[in-house]
Amino acid sequence: MLRAELILARGRIRTLGRTGLKPHSHLAIAGGKVLACGGREVMSLRGPKTRIVDLGGSAVFPGFNDAHAHVVYYGLTRFAADLTAARGIDDVLDRLKAHGATLKPGEWLQGMGYRTDELTERRQPHRTELDRATGDRPAFIDERGGHARVANSAALAAAGITTDTPNPPGGRIGRDLNGSPNGLLLESAMRLVADVQPPPPLARRIEGVLKAQELLVSRGITSVGAAVNRGFADDLRAYETLACDGRLRMRVNEFLSWELLEAASEVGLRSGFGGGMVRAGPIKVFVDGGAERVAMRGGGGVWRTTPEELRELVSRATAAGLQVAAHAIGDGAIEAMCDAVEAARGTHLRHRVEHCTICPPDLQQRMAGLGMVAVMQPMAARFGRVASTIFFPVRDRTHLAPHRGLLRAGVPVAFSSDLPVAVDPNPWPGIRVAVEDQVSGISLLAALRAYTSGGAFASFEEQAKGTLDPGMLADLQVYRGDPLDEGEDVDWEQLRPRAVLLGGARVFGTL
Ligand SMILES: [Zn+2]
Structure with a gap:
């Protein structure tokens, strides 16, 4: 008989599969997959090498699947000026200036994460405002949401964008009243500058x-x-x-x-x-x-x-x-x-x-x-x-x-x-x-x-993961206590697992 490598015992384990939200006390894992989930009888899968973890009433859920997250883009924002908390255009410029001081000459300055509706001015910065903070260095900043960017004058010049440049299909170049580009690039117009920017290695x-x-x-x-x-x-x-x-x-x-x-x-x-x-x-x-x-x-x-x-x-x-x-x-x-x-x-x-x-x-x-x-x-x-x-x-x-x-x-x-x-x-x-x-x-x-x-x-993987039914991958998360029982008192924004397992192996926290 196949023996468990790990048994999670005395928990509140919700498979979200066949038994939905009904809590089970024991879960056995072998070969990276769920071997069994149920009550005390799961302990019969114990062998001489089985590790037993007493959960003391803690909740377990399948690992979350975030079906749409910009992983690389988010990662790259960590190397740009962080504009997430900017509350006004001066604030944006200060952050760009500070970040620019850390870059090599000629290196493009990027900033990410502001939103116009969070800025006191409630508008996009103008290219000439960016120029004040960046000088000749090309700069290109992204509004959170990924559909609008602003380029400074050097970046517009690098892309050859002038008064005469037509809007590309599916995009728009922001302009002053006299028709000259103001730096704002919407939707597919963002590509005009993005395509001339050196890609990150x-x-x-x-x-x-x-x-x-x-x-x-x-x-x-x-x-x-x-x-x-x-x-x-x-x-x-x-x-x-x-x-x-x-x-x-x-x-x-x-x-x-x-x-x-x-x-x-x-x-x-x-x-x-x-x-x-x-x-x-x-x-x-x-x-x-x-x-x-x-x-x-x-x-x-x-x-x-x-x-x-x-x-x-x-x-x-x-x-x-x-x-x-x-x-x-x-x-x-x-x-x-x-x-x-x-x-x-x-x-x-x-x-x-x-x-x-x-x-x-x-x-x-x-x-x-x-x-x-x-x-x-x-x-x-x-x-x-x-x-x-x-x-x-x-x-x-x-x-x-x-x-x-x-x-x-x-x-x-x-x-x-x-x-x-x-x-x-x-x-x-x-x-x-x-x-x-x-x-x-x-x-x-x-x-x-x-x-x-x-x-x-x-992603066509419902036979392999997403629940803790037997045979599924042992991708799961363990909490402190049971957030579903504590209800009103839980601060959902701050709720974090104490441990995360991927294929039965710990990838975060401690069990
Ligand atoms: Zn998206």
């Missing part, structure tokens, strides 16, 4: 992944859908290198930017290729823009990919066996993705709608019928409800972040942080928001599943 990306990993794993996240905005071969190389060196402590489903579709299909890559640690994920494409520029059925917004281009791309990806993850926030963009999946006959590939923020009932039904998955951010839903009158032109509030409607229609929902859009990837506050939402609330079990087996389903 592989070593920097690897360091960035390690920083992101430290944060993610400390929040109980054992699997991540690594979202991308552009196609850098070095992203996948960074994960592969870390996996080969045994330094990767989370499982990565690596998105591939739409620019890599051709290359991926030429080498015969299909979604799911890879091993238990690093897999080829979906082809990522942007359909519409960020919050203020979402594509609605009634018109307006930005189409970063037109419906015709999307249809072409989804057809080619489907024919190659590649799943597509489409950034679509507005109902117009979601509808275009449904049309594209239908035309491609791509129902078997679980094509994904990332964000899926404004999704009325008829589109919920279509997504269900087309076998599509909604990958959502519950924290953004809260933000959307508060700010919907400003950002989202929605008439019916039940169309906004419709977690309940989607689940009822039969659409699998996976939750995610969209790190670094959410500054902290801790899933618990989002789970609470999804449960307590007055308009579209879902059960605690459904919310926890969206953050565990939901992500596993989205």
Whole structure:
């Protein structure tokens, strides 16, 4: 008989699988997988070498799966000027100046993480303001959310952007009244400067992944859908290198930017290729823009990919066996993705709608019928409800972040942080928001599943992970006490696991 290597005893273990939220006291692990979960009888799997850990009533859950987090991007922000807490343009400039002093001559200055609605001026900085802090050094700063950037004069010059430069398709160059560029670049116009900026070397990306990993794993996240905005071969190389060196402590489903579709299909890559640690994920494409520029059925917004281009791309990806993850926030963009999946006959590939923020009932039904998955951010839903009158032109509030409607229609929902859009990837506050939402609330079990087996389903791995049923990977997190019993007294923002296991091996904390 197979003996357990490790038994977690006297805990409150919730598999989130067949037995849902019902607590079990004992869990046995062997060969990196769950051998058994149940009561005292599990102790019969004890052998001479079995380690027994007495949990003393502590809760255990499957590891979280953050289905959409910008791992490399977040990691790289750790090497840029941190503008996350900036509260005014002077504050932005001070931070840029201080960071610039640490750089080599000619090195590009980057800053990330501010939001205009958090600045007292409530506007983007002008290029000439950046120039005051940066001088001749090219500087390029990102607004949190990833849809707007500001370049200083040197960066605009490096990209050759002048008064005469036309707006690219799916993007806009901000201009002064006289037509001269003011530094602001929206949506695909960001690429004009990004393409001339020297890309960070592989070593920097690897360091960035390690920083992101430290944060993610400390929040109980054992699997991540690594979202991308552009196609850098070095992203996948960074994960592969870390996996080969045994330094990767989370499982990565690596998105591939739409620019890599051709290359991926030429080498015969299909979604799911890879091993238990690093897999080829979906082809990522942007359909519409960020919050203020979402594509609605009634018109307006930005189409970063037109419906015709999307249809072409989804057809080619489907024919190659590649799943597509489409950034679509507005109902117009979601509808275009449904049309594209239908035309491609791509129902078997679980094509994904990332964000899926404004999704009325008829589109919920279509997504269900087309076998599509909604990958959502519950924290953004809260933000959307508060700010919907400003950002989202929605008439019916039940169309906004419709977690309940989607689940009822039969659409699998996976939750995610969209790190670094959410500054902290801790899933618990989002789970609470999804449960307590007055308009579209879902059960605690459904919310926890969206953050565990939901992500596993989205990457075709629901047979391997996402629950603690026997035979599943022993990716799990152990808490101090039982947060679900303490209810009201728990500070969900601060809730952290005390230990995290990946395939039965400790990757964070102490057991
Ligand atoms: Zn994203």
